[in-house]
Amino acid sequence: MASQDKLTPPLTRVVTAPRRAGPLLRVEDLSVSYGPQEVVTGVGFELGRGESLALIGESGSGKSTIARSVLRLLPGNARATGRITFDGQEVLALPERRFRPLRGRGIGFVPQDPGNALNPVRTIGAQAQEAAALLDEPDKAIRNELILETFAQVGLDNPQRAYESYPHQLSGGMLQRVLIGLAVLPRPALLVADEPTSALDVTIQKRILDLLSRLQQDLDISLLLITHDLAVAAERTDALVVLKGGSVQEAGSTAAVFSAPSSAYARKLRADVPALNPDRYAALRDPGFARLTDGKAKIAVSGVTKTFSVDGKVLKAVDDVSFSVPAGTTHALVGESGSGKTTTIRLLLGLDQPDHGDITVAGTPLAGRSQQALHAVWRHLQLVYQNPFTSLDPTWKVEHLVREPLDRFRIGTPKERGEQVREALASVGLGEQFLSRRPTALSGGQRQRVAIARALVLKPDVIVLDEPTSALDVSVQADIVEVLLSLQAKLGLTYVFVSHDLALVRQIAHTVSVMHRGRIVEHGTVGEIFDNPRQPYTRSLLKSIPSGIEGGTHRSPHAFPLKEQIA
Incomplete structure (x- = not known):
């Protein structure tokens, strides 16, 4: 993936009409019902040209319904009332044939899940051509050039390779960049981004958010960001609208809402952000630190290596990994996708066998055991998956x-x-x-x-937690974390916690192993890793944690001038 420091070509903005006065987007008294159930009630806000606004709240708060109302993508059983005005036009009353030209050209959309948004049996290039058709450019060679230029601008390292690839051949971060590229290719005035980073590693999340900030600045695009993460919203947007149960709880400038929230719900959201409250669970977690020296190792992983053969090449997924976990403590494995975390826990669970090294759980070696013997171990070693659905x-x-x-x-x-x-x-x-x-x-x-x-x-004595809260809102995540730590304090459970969310790791773990390309590059207590990281890779992970402290002032340091072409 391209580095953010790599210079990419400036984008060409096509200006098709003079700007109208007033806000670009105005929502007034919007209510939405699905059948007899009203899910959005009396919502109103304004978004200025070139500005950014976040709709935040937990699942079911109405965020995505509002976004889909703006895009006119509500399902057939939905009924929306009120007014939505985009660039001076009232869109709810427009016939679909008159609104359709605005979707894509005037309003771009970045959905949450690129795996569902992109057709798996068509190349990225074929799908990009559909977005390029909105440019009204008859010359195919010019359209191809614009696609590749946009792919370079959104940080795809090899635009031609991405163009020729199928979705399954690209990583999650690359696919999210493709979606952003397709959304900005027609040069819309408004970009609606619905949880664009919720399933991404913290470093990739930062790159995607940096990209959105830079595109907003370079192209003078207005950004409507849908998110449940108050820290992300506060760091990246100018204004916030806090929603609960379909109603606005609080709205205002980012700095005002974030620094001094007036509603009880906004205060709870702020309290639930792990990066802002690292010591929230100290009373439950801190007794475990005494067990780091006094407790006997419940899990011992020593010199473990695992290789796979991929397309005729040998891939070392886990390379000489060692760590131990004292009974009654939580050990976190952190790192980006592809760092070896998942392979390590598969080896720990006995689902794969290591090429070299030893793994013991409660003094019982796992290597070379029969399926029946492993079955007996699994009674005391359980797994909680990432996606419960x-x-x-x-x-x-x-x-x-x-x-x-x-x-x-x-x-x-x-x-x-x-x-x-x-x-x-x-x-x-x-x-x-x-x-x-x-x-x-x-x-x-x-x-x-x-x-x-x-x-x-x-x-069980040991529970392996594989990203157990990554798909959850911060408020729900806080409830689950409290359950896990209360159970650990009460039952003396030992946890292995796999996560890319370093802020959450700081709240709940006692020890941490940082993995990169199959190796442990740094290991220590939570305090040692977070307060005094020794490795550049660890420092890059920690710098990627959104804190919200910039209060909507974040802008990428790499802004590129625009070439204006008057159509």
């Missing part, structure tokens, strides 16, 4: 999902298993009313609580 069978009820491990290990009588299921659910804050529900009837946070209860029901 895909790890939980959607056709099963919660009771069945949580009870299944007990059934597999034939633990207790049916009556005893039922009691253990209820006990496990209660430990994560879920009552008996959830027993008959299926995953589709649960929120993201509730699904993750069920996944944790499923891991806890066997009363």
Whole structure:
């Protein structure tokens, strides 16, 4: 991926009409209903030309519904009332045939998930040509040149390679850059970005946000950012609109809302941002630090190496990795995608075997053990997956999902298993009313609580947590973290926590291993790693943590002049 320091060509802005006076986007008394249920109520805000505004709030707050109202992409059963004015035109009342030319040309859209937004069986170039068609440029050679120029501007290291690739051949960060490139290619006046970095590593997130800031400045684009992360919004936008339950809780300049939020909900959002509250869980976490010297190692990984063969080449996914985790503590594995974190935990769980090295859990070696022997280890070593929606069978009820491990290990009588299921659910804050529900009837946070209860029901000693909160809002994430740390304090559990969110790691971990290209480049206590990082790679990770302290003043240091072409 291209470095942010690499100079790329300036973009050509096509000016098709003189600017109108007044704000570019004005939303007045917007209400949206899905059937009989009103999900957005009386929302209003203004976005000036060349300015940025964030809609923030937890899932279900109405953020994406408002964005889709602006884009006229609401589903057929939705009804929107009020007024949305874009560049002087009232868009809700426009017939679709008259609004369609605005979508893409006037208003660009960057969706959350590039995996779903891009067609997997068509090349990036073929899909880019659809965006280029909005330029009304008949010459195919010029269109191709504009596509490649835009791909270079959004930081794709090899624009021609990206053009010729299929989506599965590019990384998540590269795909997000492609989506941004396709959105800005027609040179819209407004860019709507819906959670554009929620699934990305912290360093890639910073690069994408730097890119959006630079494009906003270079092209004088207005940015409407949809996010649940108050720190990101505060660092990158001029104004904030805080939403809850479809209603505005607070609105104003970024500096005012972030520094002195007036609503209770905005204050809670601020308190839930890990980067702003590193010591929030100190009372629950700090007793574990005494176990770093007094406790016996529950997990010991020594000199582990794992290689794979990819396209005839040998890839060393894990290279001489060693660490230990004392009982009752949390050890974090951090690093970007491809650093070796996932392979390491697969080896720890016995799902793969190392080429070299040793792994022991509670004194039991894992290497060379039979499937039956590993099955006995797994009773005491459980995994909580990143995405609970895909790890939980959607056709099963919660009771069945949580009870299944007990059934597999034939633990207790049916009556005893039922009691253990209820006990496990209660430990994560879920009552008996959830027993008959299926995953589709649960929120993201509730699904993750069920996944944790499923891991806890066997009363394991060790739980591996693979990005357990990456898909959750910060408020829901805070609830899950409190559950995990309370259980650790009560039951003496040992955690291996895999995450790219370093701010969250600082809140909950006792020790940290920083992984880069399969190797551990730095290891130590949380204080040592965060307060005095020795390696440049670790320092780059820490600098990527959004803190919100810039209060909407963030601008990329690399701004490029525009070439104005009057159409």
